[in-house]
Amino acid sequence: MNLSLAGFQDAFISALYGKDPESLPVLTEQSGFLVYRNTVMKGASDALLANFPTVERLVGTEWLQAAAARYVRQFPPTDARLLNYGKGFPDFLDAFEHARDLPYLGNVARIDLLWNEAHGAKDEPALDVTAFAAIEPELLASVRLKLRATARWKWFAEQPAYTLWRCNREQIDVPAELDWVSEGVLISRSTTFIAWYPLSIGECAFLDACAANLPLEDAAEYATRAEPELDLMNMLSRLIAANVFAAQ
Amino acid sequence: MKTLNIAAIAIALSSVAAGSVMAAEKPAAMEKCYGVSMAGKNDCKAGAGTTCAGTSKTDYQANSWKNVPAGTCTSIKTPNGHGTLEAM
Numbered sequence: 637m638n639l640s641l642a643g644f645q646d647a648f649i650s651a652l653y654g655k656d657p658e659s660l661p662v663l664t665e666q667s668g669f670l671v672y673r674n675t676v677m678k679g680a681s682d683a684l685l686a687n688f689p690t691v692e693r694l695v696g697t698e699w700l701q702a703a704a705a706r707y708v709r710q711f712p713p714t715d716a717r718l719l720n721y722g723k724g725f726p727d728f729l730d731a732f733e734h735a736r737d738l739p740y741l742g743n744v745a746r747i748d749l750l751w752n753e754a755h756g757a758k759d760e761p762a763l764d765v766t767a768f769a770a771i772e773p774e775l776l777a778s779v780r781l782k783l784r785a786t787a788r789w790k791w792f793a794e795q796p797a798y799t800l801w802r803c804n805r806e807q808i809d810v811p812a813e814l815d816w817v818s819e820g821v822l823i824s825r826s827t828t829f830i831a832w833y834p835l836s837i838g839e840c841a842f843l844d845a846c847a848a849n850l851p852l853e854d855a856a857e858y859a860t861r862a863e864p865e866l867d868l869m870n871m872l873s874r875l876i877a878a879n880v881f882a883a884q
Numbered sequence: 885m886k887t888l889n890i891a892a893i894a895i896a897l898s899s900v901a902a903g904s905v906m907a908a909e910k911p912a913a914m915e916k917c918y919g920v921s922m923a924g925k926n927d928c929k930a931g932a933g934t935t936c937a938g939t940s941k942t943d944y945q946a947n948s949w950k951n952v953p954a955g956t957c958t959s960i961k962t963p964n965g966h967g968t969l970e971a972m
Contacts, residue, residue, distance in 0.1 A: 696955040699954060740962065814961065852893060856890065868889060869892050
């Protein structure tokens, strides 16, 4: 065997995920290697279960472990930080034949993902609301509000994804008569906790516009166009209270 | 329309600034969020990737699929009916 270190590492990874088991017989023939491989697989699978606790409550541990085993083999981790593992899991669930009767599972997983992103996002100072409120009204229109990386939101068309997620996250019963309507979610991390809120389509449009670095005037325009009856005052109070805006 | 929007925002801002909405969040400019649990609100798992599985026997191949969802999904009614209890 005469491999460079990088060559050995590539062959090791390849053997680990069973892509090319013959590449390193001296390694793969050792019984210890099977233990190593199993531990890696189990670590990745456990990470998925830890990262998608709401999905786990919906389908049960055994089902999720079996689905995770498939996902891990198909999409092994590419980042050593397992907190980031499973970005493709919602899409996987959408396409998963055994989840066909659970069409909301992918979206519930998407909200778990938003939670993880808010959880792991970089710290940023919050907007100084007092200073912001002191801006002259005529200048306000052109202000561009920045959003903190700890704020994540998403709109789900034709699915009560937020209600399904929230009930299972909070470990309460899903209402028996569930309205099958579109819902949005906002997840935002504050100093000591992560909070979630329902979000209307106009509020989602407003946050999307702010994220696209549009001035306040345009963001408000987008929001009211998406939702003509939207109460901008109420929206802004809610968003400020949810701590979504970053310091200017 | 636009003028109206901005007027509403200006009023919202002044009322927010005058009120106590942001009182909860002051200095702590740099914040840490360790210990926020992933699952429920109070339980605490060690975190992703901390399992040590000293065995080669557990089957992570999952070639056969005998699993049926056994969580709360069975009680959720979609426009197309309940989640299935039968193996497919």
